[in-house]
Amino acid sequence: MTTRLNRRGFLASTGALAGGLAFLGPRDLLAQEGGTLRFALSTYPPSFDAWASSGTAAGTIKLLIHRGLLGYAPDGTLRGELAESWKVDDTGAWIFKLRDAKWHDGTPVTAEDIAWNVLEAQKSDSAAHFQGQLSAITSVETPDTKTVRMVTTEPLAVLPGWFADFNMPMIKKGEPRDTTLGAGPFTLASTDRGVSLSLKAWEGYYKEGLPKLSGIEAIVYADENLRVAALEAGDVDLIEYVPWQSMTKIEGNDELTLQTTNGPFMYLTFNGSRPPFDNPKVRQAVAHAIKREDIAAAAFYDRGGALEHLPIPEGSEFYNPEFKDAWNYDPDKATALLAEAGYPDGFECTMLSTAQYGMHQSTAEVCQAYLSMIGINVQLDLPEWSTRVQKGNEGSYDLAVMGTAASNNDPDGLSSVLDGSLPASFVRSFALETPEISALFAKGRATFDTEERKAIYKEMEKIAIDTTPMVGLSWRSQGYAMKSGVSGFTSMPGQLIFYSGTTLEETMFG
Structure with a gap:
């Protein structure tokens, strides 16, 4: 006999009701003391469009600058980001409670901001990666500045996952889609198009003690062999898209660490x-x-x-x-x-x-x-x-x-x-x-x-x-490689491997 779960039973079984998240870490771990990580990207982001799908490198930069309502923990479980909790009510509507978070300009993240994101991205001409899915949301209600209620054509078990995707981050109401003003752990300080991006830790980030780095220099090494050579030479600290022909060599190097995930x-x-x-x-x-x-x-x-x-x-x-x-x-x-x-x-x-x-x-x-x-x-x-x-x-x-x-x-x-x-x-x-x-x-x-x-x-x-x-x-098998002195970075499990950039907020030296 099949056991039938109601909506709350489904949520409890998947951990969704445990939406609250405690962010630990004293302020003496502030990023100013953490140093700058040199991260070798495989390509320069084709676009900074927050809602477009443009590949992993673009997704990683979005994960540094922006945050969604939800996200993924290093073990792959769904966790709160701009939303501290989420649940489905008896009518099938999803309710998100926002935490105290700020945009990079210091203004608070509000329910009105979130509603604007959903309504803009779901427009038929938005070309947003999640436009088709979001069309199932018939209304977005904001009963107060910290509450967002999404009503759908029918109850949707998978809706929270849409708002954990790095192609559906939240941006401040009225900002252009390619804005680099976000609510994430880093701000974009400068770019050299096609060559590099410089990011700095943001002191107003809502997770106490994070990020642990003072900055990240994302440097483009389009040639995969040069990417590995830069790591071996000490020119960079972390690389993405480790070429498969180099994995065995990296595994045999005591000064380097290889993390791989199948997915x-x-x-x-x-x-x-x-x-x-x-x-x-x-x-x-x-x-x-x-x-x-x-x-x-x-x-x-x-x-x-x-x-x-x-x-x-x-x-x-x-x-x-x-x-x-x-x-x-x-x-x-x-x-x-x-x-x-x-x-x-x-x-x-x-x-x-x-x-x-x-x-x-x-x-x-x-x-x-x-x-x-x-x-x-x-x-x-x-x-x-x-x-x-x-x-x-x-x-x-x-x-x-x-x-x-x-x-x-x-x-x-x-x-x-x-x-x-x-x-x-x-x-x-x-x-x-x-x-x-x-x-x-x-x-x-x-x-x-x-x-x-x-x-x-x-x-x-x-x-x-x-x-x-x-x-x-x-x-x-997908791999990241890093100097042995780099810690806190996690290659995330299964299909979530390309979300590993999330863990750069916890990455540090030593």
Whole structure:
């Protein structure tokens, strides 16, 4: 017999009712005594747009400058940020109680600020990463300066997670979307576009004793080998996107520390606005044409693994073992599917990727080689990252290599890469409608019972495998490396690896 949880039972089981958070630490740990950390970014942020998705480097900078209503603790649990508590009431509305926090200009964060963020980001022309999800919020009430009540079309179990995402931080009412005036632990002091960003600790941060650093110099090392060399030479203290070929060497260096997490994944997206990839049989053919083990070897030096289904990890309670090899390597099946789709002789197309990240280029090259074996002749387009993002958003490609992590560890986090009803984004297929999948995501969001949610997402996975709006390619180990004297930085678990920048507020030397 299935145990049914009411809304409060669901929240209690996930820790959401424990929204209060005590921030410990004496003021004698003020950042002025903490030194400046030199952090090697893999790219300069393509945009400072608070609500846009522009990649991990941009997300990390947002996590330094801004804060959302909620966030994630180093162990991956949901915690309060600008909101000190949150709960769902008996009508299904979510109520957030704000803490005493200030914007960088010293003015208080108010409920009116929060309401403005939601109403602006949910506008149909906002192009915000969460615009589609936020459209389910029918009204935002502010009964007092510290209370925000969000009313939705139906009760939504996953709504708090939207406001923990680094692409939905809160900004002061009336500020432009690319403002660097936030409520986070650091302020942006200066920039050298394309080269570096200088951030300084903010004394008015609402967490007592944080940040522990006096500043962060974020320096761009687009070349992954130069990024590692800079760490080894002592020119920087911490690097992101450790190249997989360097991980073993770093692990063997007593002066360095490597932290890795399994969770991110590589996949293919499609342009569904025109032939041939508007045809699901062609997309299925691609899915069966590629031998994933070669991607894991070539791109990740075997620090990864084949992904022949949706990126739901084996350890998840939502994992479905019967689908584990649904997109298995089967060139004969791929060839037959192409013929059924009307392309017995194959075709030519362009694959978008980037040369800025070795794993993206290597993945594209392996895919190109295997697709050629079934008659799909692929020309690679490998611009630098910001151009790759732009082309992906515009649909300037036929199929594309992408790598990311889900928005969170819940299956709803996969909506960002699967749900075709959401606004155009480089992280998912372009102009490819997914009505059944979209409906199941909506159903899952409105369901608080875990067993019912498992059944919903199992049905969603089956439909995704059959219609193939994306193709899973490879899991990958993601790594940060640092000097042994750096402490407090945490590589966060699973799909939350790209939120690790949150822990820079706790990072220090010694």
